[in-house]
Amino acid sequence: MRLTEETRKTLRIRVDYTNMTDKYLGEKGISQKTLDTHKAIARKAHAYVSENRGKDELFMGWTELPYNQDEVVADILATAKEIRRKFEYFVVLGIGGSALGPSMAFSALCHLHYNDLPKSKRRGPKFFVEDNVDPVRMKELLDVIDVKKTCFNVISKSGATSETMTQYLVVADLLKKAGCNVKEHLVFTTDQSRGNLVKISKELGGVKSFVLGDGVGGRFSELSPVGLLPAAVCGIDIKLLLKGAAYMDKLCRTPDFKKNPALVSATLQFIAMKEGKNIGVMMPYSDNLRYVSDWYAQLWAESLGKNVTLSGEACNVGQTPVKALGVTDQHSQVQLYTEGPFDKVVTFLSVGSYKEKSPIPHGCENIPDVGFLGGHTMEELIQAENKATAFALTKAGRMNYTVTLPEVNEFTIGELLYYFELQTAYAGAMLNIDTYNQPGVEAGKKATFALLGKPGYESQRAALDGASPDPNYIV
Numbered sequence: 244m245r246l247t248e249e250t251r252k253t254l255r256i257r258v259d260y261t262n263m264t265d266k267y268l269g270e271k272g273i274s275q276k277t278l279d280t281h282k283a284i285a286r287k288a289h290a291y292v293s294e295n296r297g298k299d300e301l302f303m304g305w306t307e308l309p310y311n312q313d314e315v316v317a318d319i320l321a322t323a324k325e326i327r328r329k330f331e332y333f334v335v336l337g338i339g340g341s342a343l344g345p346s347m348a349f350s351a352l353c354h355l356h357y358n359d360l361p362k363s364k365r366r367g368p369k370f371f372v373e374d375n376v377d378p379v380r381m382k383e384l385l386d387v388i389d390v391k392k393t394c395f396n397v398i399s400k401s402g403a404t405s406e407t408m409t410q411y412l413v414v415a416d417l418l419k420k421a422g423c424n425v426k427e428h429l430v431f432t433t434d435q436s437r438g439n440l441v442k443i444s445k446e447l448g449g450v451k452s453f454v455l456g457d458g459v460g461g462r463f464s465e466l467s468p469v470g471l472l473p474a475a476v477c478g479i480d481i482k483l484l485l486k487g488a489a490y491m492d493k494l495c496r497t498p499d500f501k502k503n504p505a506l507v508s509a510t511l512q513f514i515a516m517k518e519g520k521n522i523g524v525m526m527p528y529s530d531n532l533r534y535v536s537d538w539y540a541q542l543w544a545e546s547l548g549k550n551v552t553l554s555g556e557a558c559n560v561g562q563t564p565v566k567a568l569g570v571t572d573q574h575s576q577v578q579l580y581t582e583g584p585f586d587k588v589v590t591f592l593s594v595g596s597y598k599e600k601s602p603i604p605h606g607c608e609n610i611p612d613v614g615f616l617g618g619h620t621m622e623e624l625i626q627a628e629n630k631a632t633a634f635a636l637t638k639a640g641r642m643n644y645t646v647t648l649p650e651v652n653e654f655t656i657g658e659l660l661y662y663f664e665l666q667t668a669y670a671g672a673m674l675n676i677d678t679y680n681q682p683g684v685e686a687g688k689k690a691t692f693a694l695l696g697k698p699g700y701e702s703q704r705a706a707l708d709g710a711s712p713d714p715n716y717i718v
């Protein structure tokens with residue numbers, strides 16, 4: 244795709260927040276006065292993010308990923324080419340930020356039935372992201388791949404995450420038993436020097452490795468080698484992805500929240516949270532965008548769900564992300580969104596032009612319930628249902644806003660990722676919390692270490708044993 248200023252503008256993502264305001268929601272909506280009183284906090288959040296962008300010590304290295312990876316991108320493209328030549332299967336082993344981004348980009352930008360396509364119609368090897376340690380899932384993955392023809396991309400910043408390292412142990416053992424040269428079947432994406440994968444690489448004689456920079460946390464890592472290598476292996480244009488992110492960055496340089504898409508969304512969500520909207524539903528009207536909700540759920544929940552402010556005061560903030568899919572969940576959750584508690588903000592992800600239109604043939608003209616559909620397209624139908632659901636929610640006084648991608652491609656997905664990352668950074672600054680830590684996740688990781696007998700966790704093990712269920716409360 245040739246990118247001129249004009250094509251960039253055509254591919255610009257738009258945020259329509261009409262249905263958040265009192266003009267359309269009456270007293271349930273946000274008034275101009277409320278928006279005006281939040282201008283100052285929005286400016287302050289914008290200034291905080293702008294001043295600290297790129298600072299590794301604050302985990303804000305992610306802001307620079309669209310600009311500082313020329314060499315890495317060249318290496319990724321060369322490695323991806325080799326992987327495509329040598330392997331029939333490519334399996335990502337990782338969890339959290341190391342898995343959700345690769346899954347999301349794959350699902351957004353590859354054929355929805357990619358793995359079922361014949362080899363000639365795929366742009367790369369069959370692709371799997373294995374995050375869970377469900378033993379059935381691992382066993383059944385092994386039923387459909389041949390380890391001798393598989394490249395495993397082990398993604399873990401720490402190299403100490405039990406799930407990922409368990410998967411690594413399983414596949415390393417299988418590769419050995421199959422007589423493979425283990426290191427030739429592995430690519431590591433990890434911390435520059437501290438992670439355990441660095442040690443393992445040395446022991447194996449040097450595994451091809453990519454670095455996840457110090458200043459980039461897992462949930463902000465999709466535009467680093469964490470996401471770029473798996474995407475490139477599947478034939479996704481990663482340069483275009485980064486260009487889309489850079490374009491969104493440019494759009495968000497202004498502190499005027501009415502012109503800055505990420506800042507306006509963060510401000511609206513911040514106001515909504517203060518008004519008790521503790522649930523944020525994300526509802527893409529596109530199967531390609533379905534896993535954007537999963538990726539976003541981690542970004543939003545892990546970044547904002549905190550119990551202490553940066554000034555050390557106790558707080559319990561955050562908004563619970565809920566994943567929905569249009570139109571599927573119109574027939575499942577929308578009843579609740581329309582008539583249940585006033586505790587939600589719904590974010591619609593809409594598509595201006597789908598890559599397929601799928602005309603609906605004429606037929607059943609004598610049955611009015613069916614006949615009217617003929618002559619339209621499935622694109623018209625899904626867009627009409629999207630508009631109708633937003634309208635119905637608005638009529639019922641429910642806050643909702645729409646983020647429209649003119650089309651789904653690498654450029655717009657790059658824009659979308661960066662938009663949500665910035666929105667999260669701004670919202671975290673408004674809440675005055677540490678957006679980039681995750682002590683709640685660490686606590687669970689440590690308890691697992693204790694339960695499985697990791698040395699150094701003995702006292703925690705004793706506490707856990709003491710916390711066994713009380714039989715009096717088991718029915």
Ligand code: PA5
Binds near residue numbers: 399401
């Ligand atoms: O966002 C995060 O930091 C987490 O979700 C991590 O990505 C996840 O816990 C995996 O950690 P690691 O990359 O160290 O294996």
